[in-house]
Amino acid sequence: KAGVTQTPRYLIKTRGQQVTLSCSPISGHRSVSWYQQTPGQGLQFLFEYFSETQRNKGNFPGRFSGRQFSNSRSEMNVSTLELGDSALYLCASSLLPSLLSRTDTQYFGPGTRLTVL
Amino acid sequence: ILNVEQSPQSLHVQEGDSTNFTCSFPSSNFYALHWYRWETAKSPEALFVMTLNGDEKKKGRISATLNTKEGYSYLYIKGSQPEDSATYLCAFNDYKLSFGAGTTVTVRA
Numbered sequence: 222k223a224g225v226t227q228t229p230r231y232l233i234k235t236r237g238q239q240v241t242l243s244c245s246p247i248s249g250h251r252s253v254s255w256y257q258q259t260p261g262q263g264l265q266f267l268f269e270y271f272s273e274t275q276r277n278k279g280n281f282p283g284r285f286s287g288r289q290f291s292n293s294r295s296e297m298n299v300s301t302l303e304l305g306d307s308a309l310y311l312c313a314s315s316l317l318p319s320l321l322s323r324t325d326t327q328y329f330g331p332g333t334r335l336t337v338l
Numbered sequence: 339i340l341n342v343e344q345s346p347q348s349l350h351v352q353e354g355d356s357t358n359f360t361c362s363f364p365s366s367n368f369y370a371l372h373w374y375r376w377e378t379a380k381s382p383e384a385l386f387v388m389t390l391n392g393d394e395k396k397k398g399r400i401s402a403t404l405n406t407k408e409g410y411s412y413l414y415i416k417g418s419q420p421e422d423s424a425t426y427l428c429a430f431n432d433y434k435l436s437f438g439a440g441t442t443v444t445v446r447a
Contacts, residue, residue, distance in 0.1 A: 224381070225381070254434070254435070256435075256437075262439070263342075263427070263437040263438055263439040263440060264382075264427070264429075264435075264437040265437075266434045266435060266436065269434060277433060277434050279434065311381075311382070313382075319431060319433050319434050319435065320433050323369040323370040323431040323432075323433065324369075324370045324387050324389055324431075326372070326384045326387060327372075327384070327435060328381075328384065329374075329381040329382040329383075330381055331380070331381050332381070
């Protein structure tokens with residue numbers, strides 16, 4: 222069974238630009254969560270999607286948004302990039318969202334390394 | 339903001355030695371605690387999901403215990419090997435995963 226895939230793996234952008242990251246979950250998984258990791262910080266929860274609906278959201282500004290498609294693939298978008306948005310962005314998939322099952326395991330992708338210059 | 343703390347931040351272990359480290363989390367409204375192992379240049383890998391007070395889980399040489407009343411979990415590595423070198427993350431599930439900063443284990447041959 223193929224794991225979670227993320228594209229692109231690396232991205233370089235300049236301040237003010239916008240970026241879209243993609244995540245394809247494990248086949249059969251309907252929930253996708255996004256996380257940000259910056260140097261010195263643990264993984265910070267961005268949002269979770271299930272059945273094309275955002276089910277939960279972390280404490281990030283509105284510049285961070287996402288969506289999920291009918292095939293469960295998800296994208297996240299960051300607009301008006303800032304230097305502080307440079308980070309590793311991870312997505313994780315699970316059968317059910319955390320709101321419905323807090324014991325369901327989330328399986329992580331390899332991440333997209335975003336550098337903002 | 340949920341406070342999940344892990345200690346120590348890092349540790350060095352000689353090959354063959356055993357080690358353990360801690361994850362602390364709020365003891366109220368506990369539902370589940372997740373442990374992950376994250377090796378450099380790889381994806382975080384799920385180790386355990388723990389739900390009941392007194393739970394003990396084991397996977398090979400790695401095991402974990404859970405105390406929900408006092409809000410902590412221990413992860414143990416028995417007979418450390420170089421391939422155990424990784425960052426070990428715990429995550430408290432309060433309808434989303436709130437991660438600790440991790441404990442980075444380096445096993446010296």
